[in-house]
Amino acid sequence: MKLPDLPVRSVLPDVVAALDAHGAAVLVAPPGTGKTTLVPLALAEAGDGRVVVAEPRRLAARAAAARMAAILGEPVGETVGYAVRGDRKVSARTRIEVVTSGLLVRRVQGDPELPGVSTVLLDECHERHLDADLLLALLLDVRAGLREDLRLLATSATVASGRLAALLGDAPVVTASARTYPVTFSYVPPARGERVEATVARATRTALSEGDGDVLAFLPGAGEIARTAGLLRLSDVDVLPLHGRLSAAHQDDALRPRDRRRVVLATAVAESSLTVPGVRAVVDSGLARVPRVDHRRGLPGLATVRVSAAVATQRSGRAGREAPGRAYRCWAEHEQATLPAYPEPEIRTAELARLALELACWSTPDGSGLAWWDPPGEGALAAGRALLATLGATDASGTVTPRGRRMAELGLHPRLARALLDGAAETGARNAAEVVALLDAGGTLTDVEAELRRLRSAGDDGARRWKREVQRLAKLVAGAGKPDPALVVALAHPERLARRRPGGAPVYLMAGGTAAELPPGSGLDAEWLAIAEATRDPGRAHGTIRLAAAADERLATRAAPALLSEVDEVAWDGDVVARRVRRLGAITLAEKPLKDADVRDALVTGLRENGLGLLKWSETGTRLRERMAFLHRALGEPWPPMDDATLLSKVDSWLDLGHARRKADLAAIDAGTALKALLPWPDAARLDELAPDRLEVPSGSRIRVDYRGDRPVLAVKLQETFGWTETPVIAGVSVVLHLLSPAGRPAAITGDLGSFWTSGYPAVRADLRGRYPKHPWPEDPATAVPTRHTRRRA
Missing domain, CATH: 3.40.50.300 (P-loop containing nucleotide triphosphate hydrolases)
Structure with missing residues (x-):
């Protein structure tokens, strides 16, 4: 066989020798050296068995097969053939088959031993396509366990081949230099x-x-x-x-x-x-x-x-x-x-649902059993595995189901595979194929039905591609039923089933929780939509629906049974809400009130959101809380703190909600009575001794103590304290005296009464005696007689 005089021809013997000696090799050759066409021809001539060339793209696979066939002077499909999605030209005489990487992944999954194949050439590995990386990992696994004789040749246009050679078992690297011009x-x-x-x-x-x-x-x-x-x-x-x-x-x-x-x-x-x-x-x-x-x-x-x-x-x-x-x-x-x-x-960087399905089919759902050039990201792979479980492609353990294997065989994204399989069974193979082909390629109109009518009648390249894909997909599945594009869309994207919100604007809430709006002139006007495409522009409150089909609630529940739920909800939403709710994801389908629900947790939530002010606070209850709070500050344990945060965190230990069912019922609960449950025993018996409600002053009056501040405060008329030389003390804390004028206005504040009589009182006396002449203003208040009254009249 006479091969063209291309740069790679000089290293072909080295490539063959490296594969013969090691079973694997790396060929580094720049574009244009002939590695894609001459190397497979040389390998086929040098050995038995079929040579399979994996290309990253369909166009490259077809072109490579055509070029090799032309060198041999044969039509494609004789010695050299190709197979891409929807198109295959091979025969019993074919020795070299050029395929896409994704298609070869499917073949390896179907029969890992690759019977009849002697060599696999992985072309353009430097491009790092996802299917090519997965194919390399699977073939390495095949060589390690099933086909030690399977020869692997990886080609790259860049010299960064060290990692690739290491993956292939420290394989030899053959380099071809290109004849280039400046x-x-x-x-x-x-x-x-x-x-x-x-x-x-x-x-x-x-x-x-x-x-x-x-x-x-x-x-x-x-x-x-x-x-x-x-x-x-x-x-x-x-x-x-x-x-x-x-x-x-x-x-x-x-x-x-x-x-x-x-x-x-x-x-x-x-x-x-x-x-x-x-x-x-x-x-x-x-x-x-x-x-x-x-x-x-x-x-x-x-x-x-x-x-x-x-x-x-x-x-x-x-x-x-x-x-x-x-x-x-x-x-x-x-x-x-x-x-x-x-x-x-x-x-x-890519979405990994398809990769996750292939790994599940290979019995290594997390990919840990494979040798990777770069392993898949944990987060992206986990998201892909979660989607597979939702679609029924895997079970709870991540093991592929028979349904999942059938989905993988279709060569589509798992969402579309699910839509094609279930859609064909429900709505007919042709209808399902039309909608799936549209979802795969994307549309130009918002209304799915309108876009399908356009594609059926159009004759442009896009419409012709769509029609070819419809024919291919319809052949993959069987089924007869009433056509229903909305159902097929919903099967692919159940979380995008959406219901219109009340109000003027056509805004829909999707089952996944996102809101989206129909654009003007969409032609759609339905309470329910099955949304295929939606975008969200920065700064907008919700997304824009780009492609959708009119649906209804019956279709939604039929397409997305996994999203259906019926739960009893008891919560606080400004008041107690107790209801039984049926939902499709985030969409509420129906609700009815619950009469006998346990609402205590909801009431406690309301107290924590709105504060203890929802309860009834009598003066007695407020005073008790203030006195207990003072004792906690002054003495500590066993007197408990009385701040809102602490009381709300321990509400179960002191608050009996009784028969309360709603917010209004909380206002009837006496908080003071409830707080007595927190009085520490036996110390509670000394409450009036440790924090008395009132103090007796020298005049004989019993004055209420104010415990709201850091220190107790006693507001008393100055004349009633004559003869009082020691500042009163409560629980070891000196009382702050607010000394009032005869009119009840503050005249002085002191925490040291003895010092006030000597240094502060003279100025107060001088200021007030002229305004209140009927009241006593002795020069020596420490020895004067306290009184609540004015001087005796003559």
Whole structure:
């Protein structure tokens, strides 16, 4: 077999020898060296058994198979075939099969021994796709326990291969050098307020004017590619899109050389997995789409991020494959140093429900039994495992159920697999397939029914892709029933079943507890919705519904029985609320009052929220609390503290709520009587001695003591204290005397009566004797006769 003269050809003997000697190897080869096409051909020629090549993308798998078949002068499906989701071309004569990593994971799950396969080539490992990382872990487990003879070859476009070689058992590393030409760099930062499409279009025009050959421009997604193409209306240049959502014919067309110059607008598929011939200039937007959790759809999604330095190098290298080239980077030159070194592995950032299901099928739900390049994050994996339990894919121990295995076989996200399986049984296979295909791709209208009608009648690429996927999914399941899109949506997203709140605005409360609003002109007007997509913008009180179907309560309870609950609730909500409530998640379906519920805890909650003022506080009760509080401050134990926080924390030990059922009943409970339960015995018998309610003063009057402050206070008319030379003491604490004028107004405050008579009284006497001449104002009050009256009349 005559192989093309590509750089990797010189190391093919080394690769074969390394696999023969060690059973595993790593091949480091930059893009364009021929590693994806020549290496499988050499391996198939050198040994028996089938060679399976795992590619990260469907487009790359098809293109690699087509290129190898062309080298052999055969059609695809003979010696070289491929298998991707929904499309397979192989035969009994096939020796090399190119598949996607996700599809090979399914094969390994179905038959871990991989009968008939001698070698698995894991291509483009440096891209760190989630399926590829999982596949590597599973194959290592297979080699360790079932197939020691299975040969593994991992290829990478970067030299950071040490960890990969270690995982493969300290496998030898073979390096192929690419023949490259110099690349000249230009930086074309966006103008103020300029969108990425405009910047790329501007840089592309510059590239076309400054040199010959074709231009390869990298953009993050299909939407940006379409908008950039709209800005590049060139009469003498073909503008061709290249991304995974195109039909196979359109993808092949973009890769095929032409007589005229062309601009190929590509996503990351052209970074390393594909060769685009004729390129002399690369325009790099500096952006890429990477997996993240799509909270709008509750499914794995994509986010736009800056590329890494390694990716930027791979992209620019495309310009120097065949001749000296030019690279135009759409960012400022000083920003180059701020790029991350390598892409973040998907396993660290992606939603992991599908991974969790595959691990459960492999009988290691937490993944602990596998050798990982990077292990899955505990939090993300736990969230994925929780979802699987909710969907019935695993049992309480995390073991996969028969239903879970069937879901995994479908190759869909577990939410969508559940919707397809149960939806087909309830509403028919075709109806379920239509809705699941819509949920997987996303829609343009808010109303699911309206979007389905549009897709059925449309003839654009998106509609054609949807129809092909519907046919594929419908074949996977059987079932007949009345079509019901809302039920299928609800089966995928039971926590997004929603009921309209009372009021004017169309705001819905989802079973998961989130509120969302229908946008104007949605065409939906129903009490219940099955919501497929919702977003929430910063600063808004609730989310916006993007895709939903009209539903009803019967459908909701049918689709989400696990969310149904009926509980007796007794709580405090400004008053005691006692009711039996039936709910679907956060949505209240029905409620009725409970007549004989135990409401004590709710009443205590009310006291703790509103304070002890809810009880009846007579003057006697308030005085008792103040006296006991003073004794706690003065003597400590066994006299208990009387502050609100302490009393409320020990409410069970002193407060008998009796027959109280509501807030109004609390006001009839005498708090003073209840507090007597806290009087310490036998010390309680000395309460009047230790903290007397009143003190007798020299005039014979019995004056009430005020215990509200830190020290007891006795407010008494000054004339009644004549002859009192010692300040009274209560429980070891000196009483503060508020000495009053004959009119009852404060004349002096003292805690040392003896000192007051000598130093304070003369000034008080001088001030008040003229205003109150009928009252006695002796010069020596310590020896004067105390009195409550004025002088005797003559």
